[in-house]
Amino acid sequence: MKLAPLLLLANLFSGAVMAQSTCSVTHFDTVNIEPTIEAVNYDKQTQMAAVHHSAPMRCATISFQTEHTLNKVANAINDEFEATYADMTMAKSHLITFSEDDIDSGYIQLRRHKPQTVYACFSTSNTPITSISCKFE
Structure with a gap:
């Protein structure tokens, strides 16, 4: 009987419990930024030019909320x-932009269960984004 509270306490601090995501994406709208530069290859023998288009930058406006209040x-x-x-590859965000109203002295306060909106860019890809997840530690 005395071991039960210790086991419960051990479960609360186990790696599986600590690794749970503290953030959930509630909605996202994708934004595709088409490249402004195209490459042209010219073949002198065939006198043909081939235009190469780069893949668009995949970005999104994301609505999310956290399980805890975080600064x-x-x-x-x-x-x-x-x-x-869509091809099951993954990419981490590399550019995050919050509304200027949400930032105070360089800090963002993420309030528990209060929806926040952020604009994020990931990578260039020819396939569209199918899902977005978040995790704040």
């Missing part, structure tokens, strides 16, 4: 979002 340096959470593409 974070806004620039320090650039890689807290992860996109899964």
Whole structure:
């Protein structure tokens, strides 16, 4: 009987419990930024030119909420979002932009169960984003 409270306490601090995501994406709208530069290859023998288009940058406007109230340096959470593409490849966010109204002295306050919106860019890809997840530690 005396071991039961210790086992319960051990479960609360186990790696599986501590690794649970403290963030959930509630909605996202994808934004595709088409490249402004195209490459042209010219073949002198055939006198043909081939235009190569780069893949678009995949970004999204993301609505999310956290399980805890957190104060974070806004620039320090650039890689807290992860996109899964239709071909099952994944990419972490590398650019995060919050509304200027949400940032105070470089910090963002993420309030428990209060929806927040962020704009995030991931990588260039020819396949669309199918899901986005987030995790704040």
